[in-house]
Amino acid sequence: MKKRAVIYIDYEYEGNFVETTEKYNILKAKIKSIVQEDPDTDHFDIDFKERRGNHRPDITKMKFRSS
Numbered sequence: 001m002k003k004r005a006v007i008y009i010d011y012e013y014e015g016n017f018v019e020t021t022e023k024y025n026i027l028k029a030k031i032k033s034i035v036q037e038d039p040d041t042d043h044f045d046i047d048f049k050e051r052r053g054n055h056r057p058d059i060t061k062m063k064f065r066s067s
Contacts, residue, residue, distance in 0.1 A: 002042075004064070006059050006062065007031075008056075008057065008059050009027070010051060010056070011023065011051075020048070023048070024046070024048040027046065027048070028046050031044060031046060032044070
């Protein structure tokens with residue numbers, strides 16, 4: 001059986017490109033550590049984008065597609 005877990009994290013900080021890269025690398029390393037400890041995981045990916053607006057999305061309504 002295949003399942004997908006979605007994690008949504010908002011950051012709010014005053015930082016530059018270097019600090020953003022550091023945050024990205026730290027977050028990716030932590031997620032990679034979680035994935036490596038679970039033999040049932042198949043794949044993970046992370047994307048770090050600028051956030052627009054203050055609303056929080058309903059992740060149950062998000063749609064994903066693979067290309």
